[in-house]
Amino acid sequence: VDIIDLIPVSNEKICLEDEEEEILDLVREYKKINDQELRKMFCLLTKFVKVSEKSSKKSEKIKIAKGMVKAGISVDIVAKTIGLSVDECVEEKVGSIYCQIGKKIKEWRLVRGYTQKDLAEKMSTTRDEISNYEQGRVAIPLEKLYAIAETLSINIMDLLELTEDADDKVENELPNLIEEYKEIESQELRYALIKFLFESIQICEEKVKRVEKMKIAKDLVKGEISTDIILQITGLSLGEIQQ
Structure with a gap:
């Protein structure tokens, strides 16, 4: 047996190799698309997923931060530990x-x-x-x-001069969304679109936010904030934040 075979491969190296393979697969699929307009849509869908993930992480940070401040933890300590601005940690009178x-x-x-x-x-x-x-x-x-x-x-x-609120913006955008959707003739493509969107949102809600919540909880523990308060605000178990 070669001595090289006895040296354990680090998880980090395995992850990097997996990511490289994923990127190669992505490039192969992208190159199969001949239409320039479709290539643009491919990039937009990738951006949609990236923005969804980023937005979910940020909203979870803000939700936990506001809960910690309400529980009496110093807003400056919370902001520094979680990585937000002081303003983001304080409840707004939205709308x-x-x-x-x-x-x-x-x-x-x-x-x-x-x-x-x-x-x-x-x-x-x-x-x-x-x-x-x-x-x-x-x-x-x-x-x-x-x-x-x-x-x-x-x-x-x-x-x-007050700004249009988020609900009004959504109402104004809906007709365009419905029109674009109705122009898709294939029922199979319609189903694939809905499935992709809902699964992306579900992953963000169930997995991305939970992983981010556990990461924040561990940072709060390192910041010497009461474990009881962390468990109460995050809804996690003691075992989860000690992993």
């Missing part, structure tokens, strides 16, 4: 008028190249106050709104 105005303030602040601290200093106030306004946590007095608009060199109406 409220103050939340929408706050988003406008943040958009214009970034356009001007200001940090929250910069804007606060120009208005002789605190960063926390600006953060509260941007997150829609508190009502913004009218005189303060005028002051923010003036500091950002915009009209107050630029802050009061």
